[in-house]
Amino acid sequence: MLYELLAWLNDQYAPPGFDAFDFITTRTAFAAATALIISLIIGRKIIQWLIKMQLKEVIREDIGLHTHLNKVNTPTMGGVIIILATVIPAMLWMNMFSIYTWMIVFVTLTLGVVGFVDDYIKVVRQNKSGLHGWVKVFGQVFVGIILGATLYFWPAFSEYNTLTTVPFLKEVNIDYAFFGDTAGWLIYIPVVVFIITGVSNAANLTDGLDGLLSGTSAIAGVILGIFAYVSGRTDFSNFLNIMYLPGAGELTIFAASLVGACLGFLWYNTYPASVFMGDTGSLALGGALGAMAIMIHKELLLPIICGVFVAETVSVIIQTSYFKYTKWKYGEGRRVYLMTPIHHHFEKLGWPESKIVIRFWIIAILLGIISLLTLKLR
Structure with missing residues (x-):
């Protein structure tokens, strides 16, 4: 919205320097800074409100990690900070006439609402089970269907809607329309549903240590932002010999907002955390x-x-598969890890929580670098 206002002012009055906002790089920088400032400012206010409302983390007593019992009074549902600090700058600095803007905001907000309801049931209603599993999956599937259908049927995407790039292979794409264009949506939309559901649930599982998910999400956001930027430019996409996606550069601005929001949230979420994001943040980030x-x-x-x-x-x-198999075969369930998700395994080994988180961040950075290398190593 702010971008449209600045563009109008530039067209009408041509103030010095206003043409800089036509560049995605300029708006990306402003979006990141806006997100960081918003998360830092509203973060403290929201945390104070969560404490006042006694919206505290629900810790299961059977979790098997006594150190986590100390977190029982930590406020949760702090994912609201991340969502607001991501969506507000995105809406300010992205092109509001771009379908990319509306779809990425839709996914983030809708899954954020699903996570918020789950947290509400756990914290306010004191039901540790939270939102029923099938209801949560329904929300994820709904988001995936809407996103997949839009990307498939939107006229501007018709030339490449079912194509996807194969890493490390030059000029090799997979076309989901295996059985012809008329039936392409029968494969493409389920693929989108699977990815949205899988990544959002995976992010939810990762959110188990202070700063782990917010840090790794920020790293992933940087990498995806770079890919969006080069994919949305004809010069870079031609030089790198990758698929050119008109308008995709707008997602760079969203990625910058997400990164800024995560970094601002880390101010309060690093060990020992002053707030947890809850499913409100993890589902939104993953989606x-x-x-x-x-x-x-x-x-x-x-x-x-x-x-x-x-x-x-x-x-x-x-862990789950092996436990069920050994229980069926030997009458007693056995485990591969001391505890899962795997970050808890290292806690059981005696690693300090902060060390686990930082090492996982380092791994995420290395994986991000490998991802970027796929642009040239083909």
Whole structure:
């Protein structure tokens, strides 16, 4: 909205320097700074309100980690900070006439609402189970269907709507329309639903230590922002020999807002955390990252870009599957890890929480660098 106002002022009066706002790089910088300032300013106010309303984290007594019992009085639902600090700058600095703007904001807000309801049931109604599993999945599937249908049927995307880039292979794309264009949506939309559901749930599993999810999400946001920027420019996309996506550069501004919001939230969320994001933040962050990857046709890179999320999820799958198998075969369930998700395994080994988080951040940075290398190593 602010971008449109500045563009109008530039057209009408041509003030010195106002033409700089036509550049995505300028708006990206302002979006990141705006998000950081908003999260720092409103963060303290929201935390004070959460404490006043006694919206505190629900810690299960059977979790098996006594150190986490000390967090029982920490306010939760702080994901509201991240959502506001992401969406407000995005709406201010992104092009409001771009479909990319509306779809990424829709995904973030809708999954944020699903997470908020889940947190509300846990914290306010004191129901530790939270929102029923199928209701949460329904919300994720609904978001995936809307996003997938829009990207498939929107006329501007018709030339490349079912294409996705294959990492490390030059000029190789996968076309989801295996059986012809008329049936392409039957494959493409379920793929989008799977990615949105999978990444948002994976982010939810990752949110178990102070600063872990907010830090890794910021790193992933930087990487996806770079991909969005180069994909939205004809010169860079031609030089790098990647798919050119007109208008996708607007997602760079959203990515900058998300990164700024996460960094501002980290001010309050680093160990020992003054606030937790809850499902309100984790579902919104996961959904936003998944949606950005889909919209810039880099979803096959998500296992690398969000590698920490993947490791957390796979550890849970391995643990659960092995426990059920050994219980069926031997009559007693056995475990591969001391505890899952895998960050709890390292806690059980005696690693300090801050050390685990920082090392996971380092891994996320390395995976991000590998993701960027796919632009040239093909």
